[in-house]
Amino acid sequence: MQKNKGAEPVKKKITIGIPRAMLYYRYEVLWKNFFSILGADCVISEPTNKEIIKSGTAAAIDEACLCTKIYLGHVKSLIGKCDYILIPRISNFGIKRNMCTKFEALYDIACNTFRKTSQKFLTYNVDVIEDCPEEKAFIEMGIELGFSKKEALNAYKEAKKGETESLKNHLKANESLYKKNGLKILIVAHSYVAMDSYIGKPVTDFLKKLGTVPIMADVVDRKDALKRSAKVSPTLKWELSRELVGSIDEHIDKIDGMVLMSAFPCGPDSMVDEMIIRKFRGKPILNITLDDQDGTAGLETRLESFVDILRFKGGTL
Amino acid sequence: MKEAYLGIDIGSISTKGVIIDEDNNILASSYIWTEGNPLGSAKKLLGILEEQFDKETYQIVATGTTGSARNLVGAMVGATMVKNEITAHAIGTTTLYPDVRTILEIGGQDSKIILVENGVAIDYAMNTLCAAGTGSFLSSQAKRLGVEVEEFGDIALKSTHPTQIAARCTVFAESDLVHKIQMGHPKEDIIAGLCKAVVSNYLNNVGKGKKILSPVVFQGGVSKNIGVTAAFKEALGCDIIVDENGHLMGAFGVAILAGRSSKRKVFDFSVEDMEFKTRDTNCGRCPNNCEIICVYRDGVLIDSWGNRCDRGAIKIGTKLAN
């Protein structure tokens, strides 16, 4: 079935739909740059809202994690609004640099879930262990869209430059937060949880409202974080978790407390959060599991009392 | 003498019984609370059925039991057919509604869906993990809201703006509910929201990947709740059949199965006067420490179950010590 959904060479201006969920928060710049350099339009789905969660929940397997449901909701909202919906498969960047198996499966999950629609999906495959690095994957994707190898490679290189630049600026801005006055709370969460407007963002917004400085742990010098994580937990193999653990290790002395924020039921987090709690004793940690409830009242109570505890420790309550 | 078949469905909450003739006509029926005592309630049930039953014309030649205490009560009444409640319900419903395509069922602890084609169940699913959205969940939420669960349906229908409630799992649903109450949502909106949550939880769990075709029959204890029925109607966009005897469907189905089987054993109402005792013993022969349940009739062991291996096997006929 997927075979028929593969792309055909077209020269007219194509529109790529990008779900605003999961790895969008990691690859936003790379994707947008790549497609715009090739002259394609991008449509990004709306920020997560109640309707998206509802339709994603209806489409997804009940036991799947909240982020899968949100993702499928975004995919569904794009169906019929673009030529292709982009869903990469990202397996690993090398040994002990894996993604959660979810990212190996996502493309086929979406194709199987929405197989009765005529929507075409676009994909690329990063699997360094199997000799598919990102550059190769992007070239193949470009060719599938009807561009030449050279056009695709140039677009990738250009897009990658933009990504590196953007990461650098982002990192610089984030690092300056550690020097700010006030209670600094490290938000240890995948970007697709922390940045999601419906589930994670209300948490950081509320922490700001309480007068604290929430800082995203995942915005970090990635290479350095990987090195650090190997020291803290040698067999930890999920790239995104390693960046978080490395970031904690780097910043632990500059923060007052940590909020571990996880979407129910996240596979890697179920173990990594436990390891973090056992390895970084001494720093106050609040562990939050998010589900699709829209009331944040319970959460707010917990966040408030956590901030009170931090202030109490600092003698500023 | 004409043949008749007895079916008993002993659930965790209620005990149901029917006696039917060869043409599946109901000759006697009853519905009482189990009250945590399946043997006692089964005896009581038999007493009520005996009063309605015409012993001059009919003779009960086969007996079936179903429900969570089917083994226990089966041992007590000497059942010729002991069947799980899913099959019993499917048989009962397809007998009454030969055209049915989908059976939705929400009971005290379980929820299930059965898909039917040409009168035969072709696919089914049952709730996998938690009890969110089942009868016991609704009862406990009713208690929290200070209303009787029986009133739920009528109250729900008054609502025009059902509150959205997360019902993915009991723990999340409860904490969400508490906040909704605290935030001052009107009771009828919360109750209507709960009914909708039960339905969406059901469709997202047991109903996932299942093609729900009409005619749809809704049964089980929760089908008495018109709020939930209305929510199903809205979600599925088709008519929902709720049989007035829906609560008897399991007993009815197992009576039919008992009748269909070739096993025959005349049922004698005198079991009402016998003394039955159950005893839990812990095997203790390995760290599994299985809880073995033994049933004694007038002091003699007639059945036992619960052991995971042969080590705990107990001989039938053993006398009850003491």
Place this chain on the structure above:
Amino acid sequence: MNGVKKVSFPSFTHYNYAFKYFMENGVGARYIMPPQMTLRTLDRGTKASPDYVCTPFKTTLGSMMDCLEAGADTIFMSMGLCRLGYYGELQEQILRDMGYQFDFVNLSEYSTGKRRDYIKALKRLNPRMSVAKMMLVLAETVKLVEQLDEAEAMYYKNCGFEKVKGSCKTAIKRYHTAVETATTGRELEAAYKKFKKEFNDIELDKPENPLKVGVVGEFLTAQDAFSNLDVEQKLADMGVEVYRYLNATSRMFHYKGKNLQVETSEYCKYDMGPTSTINIWAAKNYASHSFDGIVHIKSAGCTPEIDIMPVLHNISEDYKIPVLYLTYDSQTSDTGLATRLEAFYDMISMRKKVL
């Protein structure tokens, strides 16, 4: 004592015997057979584990505690492609925090794909291990695993139809006992030959066209009878031939992932996870060979197995084959399982009569 360790691997179905054979004869370590898992194993493992972790983490952790109490001084733990690959390190941390003292050899620390690194891991169990001997015994162990898997496949295909109840069980138990005490490849071969003869002589009462059910699912829960509450035995006992393609032989030693992927390309473009391709292939294979049903087994929260469910839904729809989805957590009860299985059996047997 010369640095020779008393080692255990957490209990995992009949592979316990293969581990024992390899460790004692190949590595030259002493192997402490993991005690049979019980509810206490699961209970202790669950209490020490984080809440939302998959159930095999809890059972293997409980089994490690059992092993240490049975006299092991070293725990040997596997690597893995999903969360399994991180089990070892977190379990070691938890056990140490609880105060257990032991050596821990975690293959995940050595999983570079290079042979010399695996040898390094094994030398920690016996510094004087002969690599040549170890390699020889490894080949015998692989053969043993194939035979154990084969024996099990024969068992679940026939045990539901034996004329004398318990005769299949007796035969396979006798085989396992022989394997447990064997010290040479020749003894293993002889034991297997004897088992096959004995098993083939068992009188069966099987209809011409018996009910056939295929089992797919998560690597640990689908294979380990304790973890899945003996689901295959329960199914077989109702009078069903039970098939499971997934085992160590098919997934580890003779894995034909690429071929399986080609044969399932109408459902998936990519390999979706560690056991995804093999399970999707097996499900399609059962469906296209007119099996009566498929049972999908996983522990709660198993990401790869949850992720293939949309594919299984489609296979079920395309081939009109019912799939029973079973999710296990530490609370799953025997009675709840029995009710589901009975109903599933009733349904497929009635379907078979009509269709």
